[in-house]
Amino acid sequence: MRNLQAIILAAGEGTRMKSELPKVLHPICGRPMIAYALDLAASSGVNHPIVVLGHGADAIKPRLPKDAKPVIQSQRLGTGDAVLAAKKALGSASGAVLILYADTPLLRRTTVQKLVETHFKTGATCTLLTAHLADPSGYGRIIRNETGQVAGIVEEAEANAAERAIREINVGPLVCNTQALLDALTVVKPSASKKEIYLTNAVSHLARQEGTKIQVTRVEEVSEALGINSRAELARATGVIRQRIVDAHLHNGVTIEDPHTTFIDQGVSIGADTVVHPYTVIETGVSIGKRCSIGPFARLRSGVTVAEETRIGNFVELVRTKVGPRVRLNHVSYFGDAVIEEGVNVGAGTITANYDGKDKHPTHVGKGAFLGVDTVLIAPVKIGQGATTGAGSVVPKGHDVPPRSVVVGVPARPLVARTSASADGPPAASKKARMARVKAARRPVRPSHAKKKAMKKQAVKRPAARRTMARARR
Numbered sequence: 001m002r003n004l005q006a007i008i009l010a011a012g013e014g015t016r017m018k019s020e021l022p023k024v025l026h027p028i029c030g031r032p033m034i035a036y037a038l039d040l041a042a043s044s045g046v047n048h049p050i051v052v053l054g055h056g057a058d059a060i061k062p063r064l065p066k067d068a069k070p071v072i073q074s075q076r077l078g079t080g081d082a083v084l085a086a087k088k089a090l091g092s093a094s095g096a097v098l099i100l101y102a103d104t105p106l107l108r109r110t111t112v113q114k115l116v117e118t119h120f121k122t123g124a125t126c127t128l129l130t131a132h133l134a135d136p137s138g139y140g141r142i143i144r145n146e147t148g149q150v151a152g153i154v155e156e157a158e159a160n161a162a163e164r165a166i167r168e169i170n171v172g173p174l175v176c177n178t179q180a181l182l183d184a185l186t187v188v189k190p191s192a193s194k195k196e197i198y199l200t201n202a203v204s205h206l207a208r209q210e211g212t213k214i215q216v217t218r219v220e221e222v223s224e225a226l227g228i229n230s231r232a233e234l235a236r237a238t239g240v241i242r243q244r245i246v247d248a249h250l251h252n253g254v255t256i257e258d259p260h261t262t263f264i265d266q267g268v269s270i271g272a273d274t275v276v277h278p279y280t281v282i283e284t285g286v287s288i289g290k291r292c293s294i295g296p297f298a299r300l301r302s303g304v305t306v307a308e309e310t311r312i313g314n315f316v317e318l319v320r321t322k323v324g325p326r327v328r329l330n331h332v333s334y335f336g337d338a339v340i341e342e343g344v345n346v347g348a349g350t351i352t353a354n355y356d357g358k359d360k361h362p363t364h365v366g367k368g369a370f371l372g373v374d375t376v377l378i379a380p381v382k383i384g385q386g387a388t389t390g391a392g393s394v395v396p397k398g399h400d401v402p403p404r405s406v407v408v409g410v411p412a413r414p415l416v417a418r419t420s421a422s423a424d425g426p427p428a429a430s431k432k433a434r435m436a437r438v439k440a441a442r443r444p445v446r447p448s449h450a451k452k453k454a455m456k457k458q459a460v461k462r463p464a465a466r467r468t469m470a471r472a473r474r
Helices: 033-043 057-063 079-085 109-122 178-187 199-207 231-251 431-442 449-473
Strands: 004-010 050-053 069-072 096-101 126-132 141-144 150-154 168-177 214-218 311-319 328-336 338-340 351-353 363-365 376-378 381-383 405-408 413-417
Touching: 004 033, 004 079, 033 096, 033 109, 050 057, 050 079, 057 069, 079 178, 079 199, 096 109, 096 178, 109 126, 109 168, 109 214, 126 199, 150 199, 168 178, 168 199, 178 199, 199 214, 328 338, 376 381
Parallel strands: 004 050, 004 096, 050 069, 126 214, 311 328, 328 351, 338 363, 351 376, 363 381
Antiparallel strands: 096 168, 126 168, 141 150, 141 168, 405 413
């Protein structure tokens, strides 16, 4: 069985980022940059990666998984010094160590797995990851001897003109026999230019030793070699990873109408035959069922689950909300900390007021409810099964709407009770009540006693009035 440990180098300051946030915590598609290196270590079978920290260590430590082993590089004296800082955490020097960089998030798992497999299968002393770039500026160059074997690595700052013309570059990650690497690092000298101990100098030292074997594995795509040292490089890396995410969903049967205007983070689940319309943002931690329609211009934030055959339309924002099957939530609405059960219809402009300035509160909308246009639900509040709110209604906190009832107004008050057993149908009166209304409409109106007396007086006065009018005409 192979004995493999991993060291993730994350001590760099990242001055070109021009940020107070440590470079490796800058987010890429919903996850901090360092999370991608941690994934690579886990996919290689390493359960307790050593993470070498320096600048921003106090901010980075809380973001590490519990099984990680953080160590501090007290002085940033180069990548070789960073590995030596992890010497104690390595414990036994037997086996091999995988060196990863926290600022190379574009490396694929298959590439690193191939690197590890090549090392163990060939019995190499050290196995490097390389790439051929049209513009190798900024990278260390791979030096080969007349037989094509790796003779060393030269950093660009120390390379001559001929060496700078070499296009095969060192990507950075490598696998090396642990004891051989530690022995080499104890004898290599700091660089002449920066006075730092380079990990690449240790590789060059090993290449010159008799009986050592240096192997090379190339990256699958040139883009994998991109390291992140500036905001521009961060933007390019984000674009590459976002396209990979979109491609994975397309492969799984999701329709994404315009990948260039659709933003989907890592850690999103989308069911087959769901359609995602343009200008939609789906953040990490969202789960969407089959045969749904999402967007355009929708934003689904972390903690949202959407069941099958549901429509989330334009300018709808959801956060920490569970949406049931066959819900229609089509226009200009906001739901936070809510549960929307099956078959609910949400009118345009409906929102939950879930934050009272101090705490956030839940809203529950029962099965088959109908929320009228511009309804405001002030949490905490419950809308009962099959209930209806009128257009413009404001339901105050704690004023739960009973099942199968209708409320209207500001604040919302009951209008009529539903007596139908159906939770989904419109309000329906019982047959007895309807018949009573019909009989009342047909029944002749009988005058009261006072009205009869007034009518008699009027009848007596009329003949006298006629005689008076007749004399006047004469």
